[in-house]
Amino acid sequence: MLRHKVVLIRGEGMGQGNDELGMLLLTNFLRMLGEKDEFVPRMIFLLNHGVKIACQGSVMLGHLTKLVEKGTNLVICKTCLEYLELTDQVAVGKVGGMNDFIQQASLYEVVTI
DSSP states (O other): OOEEEEEESSSSSSSOHHHEEEEHHHHHHHHHHHTTGGGOOOOOEGGGGGGGGGGOOOOOOHHHHHHHTTTOEEEEEEEHHHHHGGGGGGOSEEEOOOOHHHHHHTTTTEEEE
C-alpha cells in the first residue's frame, strides 16, 4: 500500500540509459499509481529535473493531476524550479521546499525513482 509512502522523483524518467524509454516508464508508473486507490502515495516530491514533469507541456500532467485529485500531496522543489528558470511554468501541484520533504520523509518510507 503506497498511501503511507513518499515518492521521490529526481528526473524526467525512470532508470538509466535511454531517455525516451525512461520517460515512457515514468509516464506508465504515474498512470498506474492513479488507477487504484491503494496505489496512490501520500506525497510525491519532485526535485532536480524531475520538476519538469509538473510544468506546462509535460506529457505526465494528466497523471499527476489525477493523483492530486485522489489526495496525493504533490510538492515541486522551489530551488530546482528557480535554478531551471521554470517557476512560472508549474501546471500542477504546489511549490515547496526541502522542509516539506524532510517532514514527510521522517514519518513515512521514501521510494526513490
